[in-house]
Every structure is written in structure tokens, then in C-alpha cells.
Amino acid sequence: MLESERFKKIQQNRKCFAYIAIFVVFQIIVLSIFGATVMKIKTPxxxxxxxxxxxxxxxxxxxxxxxxxxxxxxxxxxxxxxxxxxxxxxxxxxxxxxxxxxxxxxxxxxxxxxxxxxxxxxxxxxxxxxxxxxxxxxxxxxxxxxxxxxxxxxxxxxxxxxxxxxxxxxxxxxxxxxxxxxxxxxxxxxx
Missing domain, CATH: 2.60.40 (Immunoglobulin-like)
Known part of the structure; x- marks a missing residue:
């Protein structure tokens, strides 16, 4: 049982890391779109x-x-x-x-x-x-x-x-x- 609990813990850590990675990639995409449209400074x-x-x-x-x-x-x-x-x-x-x-x-x-x-x-x-x-x-x-x-x-x-x-x-x-x-x-x- 000790082995299976450890395996579950590793799986949970991997899931957590995957969710964090997906969130970071999503934030980078959103900020890139925001920077390309809103933050672009145009000449009046x-x-x-x-x-x-x-x-x-x-x-x-x-x-x-x-x-x-x-x-x-x-x-x-x-x-x-x-x-x-x-x-x-x-x-x-x-x-x-x-x-x-x-x-x-x-x-x-x-x-x-x-x-x-x-x-x-x-x-x-x-x-x-x-x-x-x-x-x-x-x-x-x-x-x-x-x-x-x-x-x-x-x-x-x-x-x-x-x-x-x-x-x-x-x-x-x-x-x-x-x-x-x-x-x-x-x-x-x-x-």
C-alpha cells in the first residue's frame, strides 16, 4: 500500500504541474495578444x-x-x-x-x-x-x-x-x- 500511495502522490504532483504549465502558457498567449493590440502605440x-x-x-x-x-x-x-x-x-x-x-x-x-x-x-x-x-x-x-x-x-x-x-x-x-x-x-x- 505504501508503494501505491507514493505512486498516487507522484501522479497528483504531475497533474498539478501540468495544470500550472497550461495556465502559464494560456497567460503568455493572452498577454501576447493584449500587447500586440492594446499596447501598440500609434501616431495620433x-x-x-x-x-x-x-x-x-x-x-x-x-x-x-x-x-x-x-x-x-x-x-x-x-x-x-x-x-x-x-x-x-x-x-x-x-x-x-x-x-x-x-x-x-x-x-x-x-x-x-x-x-x-x-x-x-x-x-x-x-x-x-x-x-x-x-x-x-x-x-x-x-x-x-x-x-x-x-x-x-x-x-x-x-x-x-x-x-x-x-x-x-x-x-x-x-x-x-x-x-x-x-x-x-x-x-x-x-x-
């Missing part, structure tokens, strides 16, 4: 949702060279696709005409919550004073449609579970056409 998206013209002054003819001055109110959205928040630093949104910066607006320091979109309004003062290509400026202002691009680079940290932190940089590159006589923005497209 920065986009212009809408742009409105608050004030506008322009001239295409006369003794003066062609010019435009305007104040744009841009709704910028930062879409965070991660399971942790994205805390970003203050930065500038640049408006360009033909590759020349004609205006800047401040994107304030903020935080986009996990799996949410942070929206903010940015006021941008735009003027054509720095443009040296008067022919292109004159053509666009006289046609009544000015093509502008908006560029921004938003840098920040994505924090997962208050322990994993990774720096990410989101870029915005949008183009739009401002209709001067009607003070409207159309064909707003972001890449």
Missing part, C-alpha cells in the same frame, strides 16, 4: 476640421501691388487612437502661399484622452507681405481664389497605464482655397 492624427474667415482685406488692382490680409479661425482636431492619453506641447500652425509662410497660429498645450478627439480653435493672422512672387499673387488675387496650405507638427507623449511612455510626432498638411469676394473657404483637404 492632426487635421483641420473647418476654417472660417473672420476678417478679410484684399486688393488686386490699382496703384498698389496685389495683397491680402485676413484672420482665419481654424478648428484643429487631434485624434488619439491609443488606449492611453496623448499629452502634446504647444506648437505653431503655419499657413503658406506658394511655399512662403504668410501666417502663424498657436496650438496650445493640451491632452487628448484615450480613444478620443481633442478639438481646439486656432486664430491665424495671414498677410501677403512676405511674398516676393507678385505675378502669382496677382493672378490668384485677381481670380478671387487664393490657395493656401496649413502645416503643423504636434509633438507629445502617449502614456499607457501610467508606466509606458513613448514620444510621438503627428503632422498636419492641409490645403484649402479661400474665395476672397465671398469670404469662404472650400476644398479643404488634409493628407
Amino acid at each position: 492624427n492632426v487635421r483641420l476640421r473647418s476654417v472660417t474667415v473672420q476678417s478679410l482685406n484684399y486688393s488686386s488692382s490699382g496703384s498698389n501691388s496685389p495683397f491680402f490680409n485676413m484672420t482665419l479661425i481654424a478648428e484643429v482636431s487631434v485624434r488619439n487612437k491609443n488606449f492611453g492619453h496623448f499629452k502634446f506641447d504647444p506648437t505653431k500652425a503655419n499657413v503658406t502661399f506658394g511655399g512662403v509662410i504668410v501666417g502663424q497660429g498657436d496650438i496650445i498645450k493640451a491632452r487628448a484622452k484615450a480613444r478620443k478627439t481633442k478639438r481646439m480653435n486656432v486664430t491665424i493672422e495671414v498677410n501677403s507681405d512676405g511674398i516676393s512672387d507678385g505675378a502669382k499673387l496677382g493672378t490668384e488675387v485677381s481670380s478671387g481664389n487664393v490657395t493656401l496650405s496649413t502645416l503643423a507638427r504636434v509633438r507629445g507623449k502617449v502614456t499607457l497605464m501610467k508606466m509606458m511612455k513613448k514620444r510621438k510626432t503627428a503632422q498636419m498638411n492641409c490645403s484649402m482655397i479661400v474665395n476672397l469676394p465671398n469670404q469662404l473657404v472650400y476644398d479643404l483637404a488634409c493628407k
Whole structure:
């Protein structure tokens, strides 16, 4: 009987070890799937949702060279696709005409919550004073449609579970056409 009790004890130990091994393998599989999906840190998206013209002054003819001055109110959205928040630093949104910066607006320091979109309004003062290509400026202002691009680079940290932190940089590159006589923005497209 002593021999059979010892054999049963060994069998129980083997069963226990097998159950522990199966549990450990199962945990490794679950953690691997969790790490591959939830813990993967993605770059947030920065986009212009809408742009409105608050004030506008322009001239295409006369003794003066062609010019435009305007104040744009841009709704910028930062879409965070991660399971942790994205805390970003203050930065500038640049408006360009033909590759020349004609205006800047401040994107304030903020935080986009996990799996949410942070929206903010940015006021941008735009003027054509720095443009040296008067022919292109004159053509666009006289046609009544000015093509502008908006560029921004938003840098920040994505924090997962208050322990994993990774720096990410989101870029915005949008183009739009401002209709001067009607003070409207159309064909707003972001890449």
C-alpha cells in the first residue's frame, strides 16, 4: 500500500504541474495578444476640421501691388487612437502661399484622452507681405481664389497605464482655397 500511495502522490504532483504549465502558457498567449493590440502605440492624427474667415482685406488692382490680409479661425482636431492619453506641447500652425509662410497660429498645450478627439480653435493672422512672387499673387488675387496650405507638427507623449511612455510626432498638411469676394473657404483637404 505504501508503494501505491507514493505512486498516487507522484501522479497528483504531475497533474498539478501540468495544470500550472497550461495556465502559464494560456497567460503568455493572452498577454501576447493584449500587447500586440492594446499596447501598440500609434501616431495620433492632426487635421483641420473647418476654417472660417473672420476678417478679410484684399486688393488686386490699382496703384498698389496685389495683397491680402485676413484672420482665419481654424478648428484643429487631434485624434488619439491609443488606449492611453496623448499629452502634446504647444506648437505653431503655419499657413503658406506658394511655399512662403504668410501666417502663424498657436496650438496650445493640451491632452487628448484615450480613444478620443481633442478639438481646439486656432486664430491665424495671414498677410501677403512676405511674398516676393507678385505675378502669382496677382493672378490668384485677381481670380478671387487664393490657395493656401496649413502645416503643423504636434509633438507629445502617449502614456499607457501610467508606466509606458513613448514620444510621438503627428503632422498636419492641409490645403484649402479661400474665395476672397465671398469670404469662404472650400476644398479643404488634409493628407
